[in-house]
Amino acid sequence: MSLLNQLQNDMKVAMKAQEKDLLSVIRQLKSAVMNEKIQLKKDDLNRDEELAVIAREVKQRKDSLQEFIDGQRQDLADKTQKELDLLSRYMPKQLDDDEITEVVQVAIKQSGATGPSDMGKVMGIVSGQVKGRADGKVVANRVKTLLAELAK
Template identity: 35%
Template sequence: MISNTIDQEIKQAMLAKDQAKLRGLRAIKAALLLAKTEKGTSEEITEETELKLLQKLVKQRKESADIYKQQGREDLSIVEEEEIAVISAFMPKQLDAAEIEQIIVQLIKDSGATSVKEMGKVMGLANKELAGKADGKLIAELVKKQLA
């Protein structure tokens, strides 16, 4: 589980006085603690749930960084990007567009989808197959492109 690793990494970052890494690790730890305590969850968090949390944290920071760049606040944008780098280190390797497209083409072939009307069916399969390995927005764009 990721939470044991996070605790060790936090200790190392504190000793190294690495503020950027510490911020990112604390964000992960906070998200994991919230997930454990929400809705009376008594079980351990699954790897799939951890992955979704990490994706959510990265997505939030990307959106914030984009807003900061639009407003000319490079200083704040850099902080968000540092945290993205720390959080991304705990995620599986991200696939590039060509690899994603190849998987989507195969999923479309397997599912028998022929039009954009069946995009939901393909998206369900694609999200399951590519969980944590690709951005949902990119997956949706590529599925739509292949079905059009």
């Protein structure tokens, strides 16, 4: 089932259950998906493109959450955190630290990387494997750390 179909079904359920917060998040996500379809001039998005839209929405809310916390706006931080929790329903299972490390180690072996200068090679392999399942900053930090250990 495509993401749009799933969102449409979830929207009906949220309306019947009168879950206003969930309904709002679904509408925002649906709008983002529709905008992406228009921007890419496609009738349907593939799974990677759908994940990219969801990831973008999650990232926006994470950034906003940090700004609200820094600005001591707990009311907005709480609302944004709730939106993040609701959006996480549409994200694939996230990789934990051990799984990320394992993927990075395999990519290092595949690429023949020998140190930090090979970060681009490793990230090229890793990013395709963890797309939508891990935060890019976390992955990049793990790659840097493991490559730095190799260089020692």
